[in-house]
Amino acid sequence: QQQxxxxxxxLIVQKGGIPIINCAYENTAFDYFPWYQQFPGKGPALLIAIRPDVSEKKEGRFTISFNKSAKQFSLHIMDSQPGDSATYFCAASMNYPPLVFGKGTRLSVIA
Amino acid sequence: EAGVAQSPRYKIIEKRQSVAFWCNPISGHATLYWYQQILGQGPKLLIQFQNNGVVDDSQLPKDRFSAERLKGVDSTLKIQPAKLEDSAVYLCASSSGQVGEKLFFGSGTQLSVL
Structure with a gap:
């Protein structure tokens, strides 16, 4: 199965820190890489996404870095806040949904 | 804009019983997904509908799970009979179906099989 x-x-970070979450994929046919954020008792919500034709994308305090040759991508959260405490999932798909999700990273930002 | 609605919110059953979950997607969304999220893991796709047709059900345990999408809108997911390992959150999501289009998830149904 594609993974x-x-x-x-x-991951536990202090308020204002920069947590980094990493993902690696195997299938070079993947062409869409989103990150989803999930709070307890809620469904995942899209945070930011990138395609392999760019190496970095920023939206507010969230940045995706993409390394096509290494088949890796990561999420950086600048100036992290306690409200960012959640579980973060990377995912990937090719041409069309559906998404294949990672197992998740539970982030705690402490004041 | 109304989100994806799911019910019930919680369900507790004994093994070998049956259970059904309901999902109402965002109005106009052609594509509907059912995902299973086991505690501590990422969502895993069970079935994908495009309008009222099945696009992908390769990971649906068809000996016990079934799903339908009525008139291309609402959907139900059924488990019969349930096993202990079916304890999970069942998430419904919808999208317009375009490439790269984001998925909108409901809050899920948390199933506990005792």
Whole structure:
């Protein structure tokens, strides 16, 4: 089965820190790489997404870095806040949905 | 804009019983998905509908799981009979179906099989 491997499993940072979550994929046919954010008791919600023709994308405090040759991509959260505490999932798809999700990273931002 | 509606919110059953989940997608969304999210893992696709036709059900355990999408709108997912390992959150999502289009998820149904 096509996989997306995500690390770390959990992460604790101080407020204002820059947590980094990494994902690696195997299938070079993947062409769409989103990150989803999930709060307890809620469904995942799209945070930011990137396509392999760019190496970086920023939206507000969230940045995706993409390394096509290494088949890796990562999420950086600038100036992290306690409200960013959630589980983050990377995902991938090719040509068309559906998405294949990573196992998730539980982020805790402490004041 | 109304989101994806799911019910019930929680369900507790004993193994070998049957259970059904309901989903109402965002109005106008042609594509509907059912995902299974086991505690501590990412969502795993069970079935994808395009309008009222099945696009992908390769990971649906068809000996016990079934799903239908009525008139290309609402959908139900059924498990019969349930096993202990079916304990999970069942998420419904919808999208317009375009390439790269984001998925809108409901809050899910948390199923506990005892």
């Amino acid at each position: 997306v491997k995500q690390s770390p499993q959990s």
